[in-house]
Amino acid sequence: MNGQVHIHPWEKRWIQFSIVLLVTFMLAVGVSAFAFGFQVPAPERQVDPNTVALEGPFANPGLRELAPGKYEVYILSQIWSFVPNEIRIPAGSTVTFYVTSKDVQHGFLIQGTNINVQVVPGYVSTLTHRFDKPGTYLFVCTEYCGIGHQGMYGRLIVEER
Numbered sequence: 001m002n003g004q005v006h007i008h009p010w011e012k013r014w015i016q017f018s019i020v021l022l023v024t025f026m027l028a029v030g031v032s033a034f035a036f037g038f039q040v041p042a043p044e045r046q047v048d049p050n051t052v053a054l055e056g057p058f059a060n061p062g063l064r065e066l067a068p069g070k071y072e073v074y075i076l077s078q079i080w081s082f083v084p085n086e087i088r089i090p091a092g093s094t095v096t097f098y099v100t101s102k103d104v105q106h107g108f109l110i111q112g113t114n115i116n117v118q119v120v121p122g123y124v125s126t127l128t129h130r131f132d133k134p135g136t137y138l139f140v141c142t143e144y145c146g147i148g149h150q151g152m153y154g155r156l157i158v159e160e161r
């Protein structure tokens with residue numbers, strides 16, 4: 001024996017094929033993240049769902065202007081509504097959304113954008129988006145949360161400058 005590992009030619013092909021697949025997936029993730037701005041909706045911080053509506057930013061949810069054209073909005077999800085359920089911003093604004101739930105699991109999706117995140121009680125989900133096109137964007141709950149789920153939505157209105 002000369003110590004060389006013998007790999008069957010077919011096994012070698014499959015190893016090569018799986019490496020090509022891995023590289024393809026890594027490229028797809030990289031291109032989505034850097035060319036298309038996809039974000040991983042990671043939980044941003046932990047909160048106590050029992051007290052989140054009583055103290056801190058979610059006690060007074062809504063839009064806050066940080067700088068001209070730069071906003072953050074705190075949205076409290078509950079059965080079966082979002083507070084607030086109407087948000088108005090001027091076109092060209094960049095908005096960071098902070099969303100949490102005080103009861104059960106909800107979802108938060110803004111139509112026509114990449115914003116789509118799970119809203120889990122005890123966690124704050126965050127995503128950022130720039131709104132250039134004026135119009136009305138519906139945001140909806142995407143996780144079945146009970147009998148009133150289909151009525152759980154709101155409007156984000158992007159106004160002409």
Ligand SMILES: [Cu+2]
Nearest residue numbers: 106141145152
């Ligand atoms: Cu819901």
